[in-house]
Amino acid sequence: MESIQSSLKQWTQDNDTFQQRLNDAKASLLADPIVQKALKNVPVTEETFEKGLIKLYELQKELHNCQNCPGLSRCPNMMKGYQPELIIAGKALDLSYQPCDLKKQQDHDQKKRQLIQSFYVPKDILGATFDQLDRDHEREEASRKALAFALQANPGEDGQGLYFYGKFGVGKTYLMGAVANELRDRGIETYIVYTPDFFREMKSSISNGTFQEKLDTVKRAEVLILDDIGAETISGWIRDDVLGAILQHRMLEKLPTLFTSNYDYEELEEHLAYSERGGIEELKAKRIMERIKHFTTFVTVEGANRRIR
Template sequence: MRTIQSAFNQWDDGGNLDKKLEQAKSELLKDPIVQKALIKKPELTEETLEQGLIKLFEYQKERHHCEQCPGLEKCPNMMQGYQPELVISRGHLDLTYHACSLKAHEVERRKRNDLIKSLYIPREIFEADFQTIDFDGERADAIAEAIEFAGNVNPGEDPMGLYLYGRFGVGKTYIVGAIANQLMKRGVETFTVYTPDFFTEMKNSIGNGTFQEKLNSVKKAKVLILDDIGAETMSPWVRDEVLGSILQHRMFEKLPTVFTSNYNYEGLEKHLMYSDKSGTEELKALRIMERIRHYTKLITIEGKNRRQT
């Protein structure tokens, strides 16, 4: 096994180590990338430079990788997607790192995607786009209203939402998917839930201690989309403790809510009145509907059942 000293002697090549180091240092300091960085550090002393050569070599290597960038996934830098910057810290030459343009773009892309949160909604719904949506005559007015809402909604300032009413299969969920996609482009957080499954999940979450956390995440979304409200099995607890709590908070905070339903306002009111255990409770249903009617615009969507074509 070779000793460290023998390896060192071989690299020294007859006592020329100092010459090799000086040559490497000279080439390093002549590098345009290094020179450009050093010009920005007029306070750098010769002593600090000598002590920080290792950092300077690291800077040169990483920056040359960036000059010949192979793409974010193949980035050879020590911190993938990050570029070094020379700094003087406590009298020593050091490096800090910041995201390159590709990394920053990727972070921003993920951030935009995270703006659309969903529960029980197929992800492909959020590929819906107003540019490609079927703008037929029967749905033209409804789509125009949806486009206007997505372009102008102002959470925290204006609580007005939409109530999309129509028969099965007319494209209500697809339209709200396009709304969510447009809001993502604007940087507006959107939370979309399939209401029947969400209410079931809220019941189950009482047992595992996550009820309040889940309720708060929906209550506080900048724009909330409740898809297919009225399709759930209604109970006083769902109506008053879940739906009522959500709408109460959103009303006070001026946060818009978008609903889709197979019921119009009157039909949903009747649905909210009745439960298997409590019979008919008109006053409590009216209280919920007051918040829905007052803070949404009713949009009726006509047309054929697209699920059958």
């Protein structure tokens, strides 16, 4: 009997100790400024508080992590980049997780990056900015017109674009990359397309059923940059059913199209007149060129070949 009484006494003492620890933990929780601030905005009864202790401990832990933020990549919270907010769900305490400022910025930056889409364009071009351009007089006019376009472009209202003509390696594509990044900062979707590879892709996409989807994507971009047009092997189908369809839609919808080329207007028209079968179709080439000429400003890009430095 004595051993039973001793055990009961010990159990009672242990239970009292546990209850004291629990009371101390609750008092510490309530004294935390983070918890006090959260409870101010939520009507909490004693019963709700007692039943919601686990949620309050979770809130306390997660928000303390946020106060000592080690950066988004090392965020220790259960949902990386998210912080809890105390709410009432029914009659119980609950947590609603919202993205923190760092997560919002990351999502914003990612969304901005997605505004630039590319087909076969080098990554260094996608990172080009006007601040990084060489300050040389040979490209001053081209740089100025490129920046003016990037700052003033208004897709859907003004379909006027640019046609950058120059020798190989003078920096035409890099300028277009800077334009795309400036447009991205303005929230304008831009597609940069390396024309020869894109036309080859369109040819092969007929067999896998993706032709129309790809064509529509490029047709509808707010701003389209066709890089190195004229470097492709032309065919009547590419000229009329791909390039012609793209330009016709963009002309009607007032969506600006920009071009880079080693050919001037007259040389490009001559190139477009030839087909892979060896025929010459001057009238069809002229129709394409009329659309290009009417909706672009011709800009000569001069300077030394930067690729051999």
